[in-house]
Amino acid sequence: MSTPAIDVRGLDKRFGSFTALDGLDLTVQPGQVAGFLGPNGAGKSTTIRVLLGLLRADGGSVRLLGGDPWRDAVALHRRLAYVPGDVALWPNLTGGQAIDLLGRLHGSVNTVKRRELLGRFELDPTKKARTYSKGNRQKVALVAALASDAELLILDEPTSGLDPLMESVFTDCVREASAQGRSVLLSSHILAEVEKLCDTVTIIRRGRTVESGTLDEMRHLTRSTVRATTDGDASALDGLPGVHGLSVDGRSVTFDVDNDRMDQALRALTDLGVRSLVSNPPSLEELFMRHYGDELAALNGEGRGSA
Amino acid sequence: MSTFTGTGHLIRFILRRDRLRMTVWTLSLSGMLAMTVPTLAEMFADPEQRMARAAVMATPTGIVFGGPGYGLDDYGLGAMVANEMTMSLLVALAVMSVLHVVRHTRAEEESGRAELLRASVVGSSAQMTAALATNALVCGAVGALLTLVMVGNDLTVADSVAFGGGIALAGVAFGAITAVCAQVSEHARGASGLAFLVVGVLFTFRVVGDVAERGGSAPSWFSPFAWAQQTRMFDDLRWWPLALYALLITVLFAAAYSLAGRRDLGAGLVATRPGPAGASPLLNGVLALHLRQQRTSIIAWTTAVALFALSFGTLVSEIDAMVEQNPELLGRMGLDAGNMADGFLGMLVLYVVMATVAFAVLSVLRTRAEENAGRAELTLAAAVGRIRWMGTAVLVSGLAATLMLLLGGLAMGLGAGLVTGDADWIGDVTAASAAQAPAVLLFVGLTTLFLGTAPRLVGLVWAWYGYGLVVTVFGILMDLPDWMLDAGPFQILAQPPAEEFDAVPFALVLLTAAAAVAVGLGGFRRRDLVSV
Incomplete structure (x- = not known):
């Protein structure tokens, strides 16, 4: 296999006594769109800043496009483009000037692509940056990044200010970039976006990777929700290995089942006589909730630190 | 409900936010005077020394960094402090007032924090009023402490009050100048730059007017820097120059509120125009x-x-x-x-x-x-x-x-x-x-x-x-x-x-x-x- 676009192993980062990243792992293969998921304050932006050589790693190994992001920052930055989560622009420059400037700092500007992207994102480049809304500032950074010929795109919650229409434009643009063979790291907490776009997903929590793999692989590890109407009493399913949260209401039954126990559960159901059956594959949301659900419960009513 | 609703809360908020900053300014300005007055009294104890000192203060250097030269003929401690310390205190208070008022008006608008506040039960004039009120409060505290320092050094009470009061009023006037400048520019940096420029020009008027003639001449009277010393405190006290401050403050407050009432939150007086769609090759x-x-x-x-x-x-x-x-x-x-x-x-x-x-x-x-x-x-x-x-x-x-x-x-x-x-x-x-x-x-x-x-x-x-x-x-x-x-x-x-x-x-x-x-x-x- 060729060199990964991003290869992070056991990354540690501390700010004083606060541990932001605690042995984080993240791999993005060339040409892949990798989702990077976690709640606010999990360490997504910190990881990205380490990848950009803006923060120095305290431990672990970080390789970016085969180089060291701290030492080789400038050479590597020629090959990547970055869209921050909160785009700050120079208030006295217009959007168009900022796009050109960022492009020139990067290397060159593809004027054809620039014009096309301005049209697709419906961005007025003659407005001063201080008059732009959050979404429009994000479009400026997106146009600058997508108009570049970077082989790696690092996007930190790039759609947080975009409306649904622009979000779909963004989705198309990422698909096109991926089709051209570019690698993409997409940090997000919008699960639908990640499910739609990403080949692989890494979920982090409190600076540590808790799950990573392709969506399919991860679905194997999780539970599907089964809803059925049966002739017999479905209480019989109680205690069956892999069945969770059984709820019986007359003839209808709902339960979650571990995917590798699905077979046994269905057998038990058919023995009862199935009238109707709906099975929902696990969504990323359920995956996410399984990792954070306990935290949500524990923190019920309490404040949580943000990034 | 009025445009001033919430002013009280905002004043307390500013006092809380800037408690250290305001205390440091107040104490360092009054502390500087408290240390200087006894030193001057000791250094220039005998009349011969004081007259030599008066000769220095009559030179252009003395006038630029001191004052118009009231009381030089009989240069006592009070006249010496009034002539030599007032200008430094005024400049320091001007800097403080400009920074304070911009910090709590235009800078808040530029950062977007003003929007958050204005969306709650806060009137449109409340923020500027709170900024000006807290500035006046610090100036007043400085003025009161300066007066106490003077009285504490056995100087006449009436002249000491004119000294502290004049300086405090000048500070309020500089705050009012800044409030007007803050309406013009969209940026905090632009607002303070403009205010400092105005302050500099007013200082120059004072210098040019005072150097031209002992006791000041026509240009001096255009400058709030001059009025505090024009009370001729510790020489031949008169109060009416202080009324000029009241007049200026009233006019500037009216102008600032009127300008603020005409514009949108976050906007300057000049609307932002569209700019070039692309960067020039030079950028x-x-x-x-x-x-x-x-x-x-x-x-x-x-x-x-x-x-x-x-x-x-x-x-x-x-x-x-x-x-x-x-x-x-x-x-x-x-x-x-x-x-x-x-x-x-x-x-x-x-x-x-x-x-x-x-x-x-x-x-x-x-x-x-x-x-x-x-x-x-x-x-x-x-x-x-x-x-x-x-x-x-x-x-x-x-x-x-x-x-x-x-x-x-x-x-x-x-x-x-x-x-x-x-x-x-x-x-x-x-x-x-x-x-x-x-x-x-x-x-x-x-x-x-x-x-x-x-x-x-x-x-x-x-x-x-x-x-x-x-x-x-x-x-x-x-x-x-x-x-x-x-x-x-x-x-x-x-x-x-x-x-x-x-x-x-x-x-x-x-x-x-x-x-x-x-x-x-x-x-x-x-x-x-x-x-x-």
């Missing part, structure tokens, strides 16, 4: 970006410094006039007319230096603002190295500051040459300012050093600058111990034309500045970038 890199960011402030500062230098340079003709009127004065000071003018201009060059240093430090500090705003992150995520980014910014600051210093010297020499008809001044004063360039670059270096290695401690640069400013101003007017002067940044270098140029400190300071820049850049390369 093609880090240097161009830094230049573009600093363009307006470089031009504004350079113009202001050059204009002040030009007008101050013309004051040198007053020395000749004074020598004609009072020839024995020079003899008493052990000077002749030539080296008195040299000393005067050399001292004025120091003021150009101090203004340039303020620009230089602010200019380097803009990299910090870029970093805090997250724009440095965007730039450094492109193919731009840390050293190149920071180094270019420092280069722009250093070059602009040096240019400003030289142009300031040139303008001052031009002013002196124009009024005396002696073209030699042009070269001499320009050379005198060039001799101070290492001091300016030293501050560029120190600011870089702190930003690169310990950004949180960068306030120490301002502290040293402030110390240097105080010992320089007071060093001119009174004999400070040598160690106090030597600890400041502005006495390290030789000061032509009165002193011989000395290459050794010149080279040493230049090398120190270069080393500081190198260490700072190295530190910036190694440290984490500040995350938003």
Whole structure:
């Protein structure tokens, strides 16, 4: 296999006594769109800043496009483009000037692509940056990044200010970039976006990777929700290995089942006589909730630190 | 419900937020007076010394840094304090008022915090009112403490009240000037720049008017800097000049509220126009970006410094006039007319230096603002190295500051040459300012050093600058111990034309500045970038 676009192993980062990243792992293969998921304050932006050589790693190994992001920052930055989560622009420059400037700092500007992207994102480049809304500032950074010929795109919650229409434009643009063979790291907490776009997903929590793999692989590890109407009493399913949260209401039954126990559960159901059956594959949301659900419960009513 | 709803809450909020800042200003201003008054009383205990002192204060140097010269004929302690301390206190209070009012009006709007507040139950005039009220509160506290210090030193109560009251009212007036300036510009930096410019022009009116004639002349009366001393406290007290403050404050408040009522939140008086859809070929890199960011402030500062230098340079003709009127004065000071003018201009060059240093430090500090705003992150995520980014910014600051210093010297020499008809001044004063360039670059270096290695401690640069400013101003007017002067940044270098140029400190300071820049850049390369 060729060199990964991003290869992070056991990354540690501390700010004083606060541990932001605690042995984080993240791999993005060339040409892949990798989702990077976690709640606010999990360490997504910190990881990205380490990848950009803006923060120095305290431990672990970080390789970016085969180089060291701290030492080789400038050479590597020629090959990547970055869209921050909160785009700050120079208030006295217009959007168009900022796009050109960022492009020139990067290397060159593809004027054809620039014009096309301005049209697709419906961005007025003659407005001063201080008059732009959050979404429009994000479009400026997106146009600058997508108009570049970077082989790696690092996007930190790039759609947080975009409306649904622009979000779909963004989705198309990422698909096109991926089709051209570019690698993409997409940090997000919008699960639908990640499910739609990403080949692989890494979920982090409190600076540590808790799950990573392709969506399919991860679905194997999780539970599907089964809803059925049966002739017999479905209480019989109680205690069956892999069945969770059984709820019986007359003839209808709902339960979650571990995917590798699905077979046994269905057998038990058919023995009862199935009238109707709906099975929902696990969504990323359920995956996410399984990792954070306990935290949500524990923190019920309490404040949580943000990034 | 009125446009003032919520003012009370906001006042308490400002007092809470700025409790340290406001306390430091109040205590340092009144503390400075509390320390100076007994020192003056002791140093000038006998009448002979006081009359010699009065002779110094009658010179243009004395008038520029002191006052219009009331009470010089019978120079008692009260008259001495009123004539020599008022101007420094007024300048300090003006700086404080400008910073305070901009901080709580335009800066809040620019950051978007004002929007959050205005969306709650807060009237449209509440924020400006709270800013002006808290500013008046600090000015009032300063004025009251100053009065107490004077009374505590056995000076007449009525004159002491005029002293403290005049200074406090001037502070409120400077706050009101700032409130108007804050309506014009969309940016906090633009608002404070404009306010400082107005303050500078008003100061110049006072200087020009007072130098022209003992006791002030027509130009003086246009300046709130003059009115406080026009009460003739400790000489022949009159109260009515204080009414001018009340009048000015009323007019300016009315103007500020009226302007504020006409505009949208966050907008200036001039609407933002669309700009170019693309960057010109000139905006093609880090240097161009830094230049573009600093363009307006470089031009504004350079113009202001050059204009002040030009007008101050013309004051040198007053020395000749004074020598004609009072020839024995020079003899008493052990000077002749030539080296008195040299000393005067050399001292004025120091003021150009101090203004340039303020620009230089602010200019380097803009990299910090870029970093805090997250724009440095965007730039450094492109193919731009840390050293190149920071180094270019420092280069722009250093070059602009040096240019400003030289142009300031040139303008001052031009002013002196124009009024005396002696073209030699042009070269001499320009050379005198060039001799101070290492001091300016030293501050560029120190600011870089702190930003690169310990950004949180960068306030120490301002502290040293402030110390240097105080010992320089007071060093001119009174004999400070040598160690106090030597600890400041502005006495390290030789000061032509009165002193011989000395290459050794010149080279040493230049090398120190270069080393500081190198260490700072190295530190910036190694440290984490500040995350938003």
